[in-house]
Amino acid sequence: MRTLLIAFVLIFSSFSVQSQNYVPFPDSAAVWVNATLVVNQSFDGDYICANGNDTLINATSYTIFEECISGTYRGAFRDTLGKVYIVPKDSTNEYLLYDFYALPGDTLVFYQEEFGAALEEYVVQPWDTGSVQVNGGHRKTVQVGDGRWIEGIGSDKGLFTSQFGNVSNYAIWLYCMSVQDTVQYGYSVSFGGWAGSQQVINLSCDFYLNQDELAMTKVDVYPNPASELVIFTIPGNVENVELIDQTGRVMRPKWNFSSGQYYISVGELPRGMYIVKITEAARVYRTVVVLN
Secondary structure (H helix, E strand, O other): HHHHHHHHHHHHHHHHHHHOOOOOOOOOOOOEEEEEEEOEEEEEEEEEEEEOOEEEEEOOOEEEEEEEOOOOOEEEEEEEOOOOOOOOEOOOOOOOEEEEOOOOOOEEEEOEEEEEOEEEEEEEHHHEEEEEOOOOEEEEEEEEEOEEOOOEEEEEEOOOOOOOOOOOOOOEEEEEEEEOOEEEEOOOOOOOOOOOOOEOOOOOOOOOOOOHHHHOEEOEOOOEOOOEEEOOOOOOEEEEEEEOOOOOEEEHHHHHHEEOOEEEOOOOOOEEEEEEEEEEOOOOOOOOOOEE
């Protein structure tokens, strides 16, 4: 009986320590910026948010992944003490996304989205588990193929992307990840020039949404893409219009009201993708527009 009691205490203690030390996968005001590189063609960025919005799938509660700017649904996830499961968009099936407590010898069959939804299988090796320091604390890591899962953050190969080698001339990685105003993972410099490419990536690594921004209402603008004018309609009176580029720089273009519609002059702005932020007395609207 004493032996059994001691064994029970040790197991319970081990579980308690794991429970107390575990950094949960963030479910509110979290942003992941996936950077995509196609050699000799382009750099691009993909902003994915968890804004604390819940959904019920097959009688189970999940948190929604969505595109930060457009609000497009990308899937839903839940965290069960280190195992993060995802229900991808256009699906009701649940798959393993991460297992931050995987042990050597465990076989992981997990979801990846890089080249169309697929499942990857990997056997964890003794040298695959470890830890890394994040903001003064230690996070557990699991090396999976050529990617690394980081507790409370995700994968350094992108939020949903494959942990294995990419095809020739193509790569995806996690450029940065933040929760509220704190960067959990990211690069401190911008990347530019690759194999003769003239295009430069300059994604904001401190991009995040505060509580006011989370409450913004979406609005449609047209034409989109645009070159000279952007047009929109809202029920209230506009007080301010801002365009925010991918580096976080805020621009305040000229705008006017005519025949029930608002017109924003964008002809003199640099070409690229912008968050449009429209403020009126009662609320704030947001959307994304591409200038070409």
